Amino acid sequence: MKVGIYARVSTEKQEESLDEQVRMLVEFCERSKYEVYKVYSETGSGAKSKREMFMELMRDVEAKKFDAVVVLKLDRFSRSMLDLLTSVERLKEKGVDFISVNDHIETTTPQGKLIFHIMGALAEFERSLIYERTKVGIERAKREGKVCHRPRKNINLDRVVDRYKKGIPLTEIAAIERVSYSTLRNRLRESGIKLETRLMED
Structure with missing residues (x-):
């Protein structure tokens, strides 16, 4: 199986940790007899950076250049549960599996697929809670005579x-x-x- 490795650390001070991540992931792939198509590694906060290597990884997913994405931990791949599930759903749509080594999650196995179904249900529950809290807040604001809509964001x-x-x-x-x-x-x-x-x- 051909795989793409993704590794990330939050700050430049963790460069050594980034090298360690890559080393561990490469060794995992060697033990598992996976062919490494490419290593995508970068430094930057998942919440703030543009994550150019992540974007390159996802473009290669679109092009179906490998069979699975391998990461060390879930939080190295995405900044939140919702973002994680959205990204993994994109992989699924393209027939690309997802492997998180330290979390022992592999969508190539029935157990791994079950875990992600559960995570998906939790994420949907979280979205429902956010919607309900927002709805209650809007209704309260209307009763108090406050403006409820937010300005339309300009998009180029x-x-x-x-x-x-x-x-x-x-x-x-x-x-x-x-x-x-x-x-x-x-x-x-x-x-x-x-x-x-x-x-x-x-």
């Missing part, structure tokens, strides 16, 4: 289209623009912009 659609043509998935473009994937997709449709149906299809 020309820049979005340019990035898309360069092979960057819309999910990653949305993260860069700091909007949700659904918001970006709807804004494109409102503006009459039709992209090739790589990610725009329902």
Whole structure:
């Protein structure tokens, strides 16, 4: 099986830790008889950085250049549970498996698939709680006569289209623009912009 390795640390002071991550992941792949297609490693906070190597990894996922993504820990791959599940769902749609070595999670196994089903249910529960809290807050604000809507975020659609043509998935473009994937997709449709149906299809 051909795999892509992804490793990340939060600060430059952890460069040595990054090398250690890569070493452990390469050794794991050697023991498992996996062929390493490429090592994608970078330094930067998952919440703040553009994570260029992560974006390159996801572009290669789109191109189906390997069969699985291997990381050391879940928190090295994504900044939150919701982001993690969104990214893994993209892998699943492309037929690419996900392996987290220290967490003993592999979507290549029935046990690993079950764990992610449970995590998905928890994430959906979290989304429901956020929705309910937001709804209650809006209703309270209305009763108090406060303005409830937030200003419409300006999105440079020309820049979005340019990035898309360069092979960057819309999910990653949305993260860069700091909007949700659904918001970006709807804004494109409102503006009459039709992209090739790589990610725009329902």
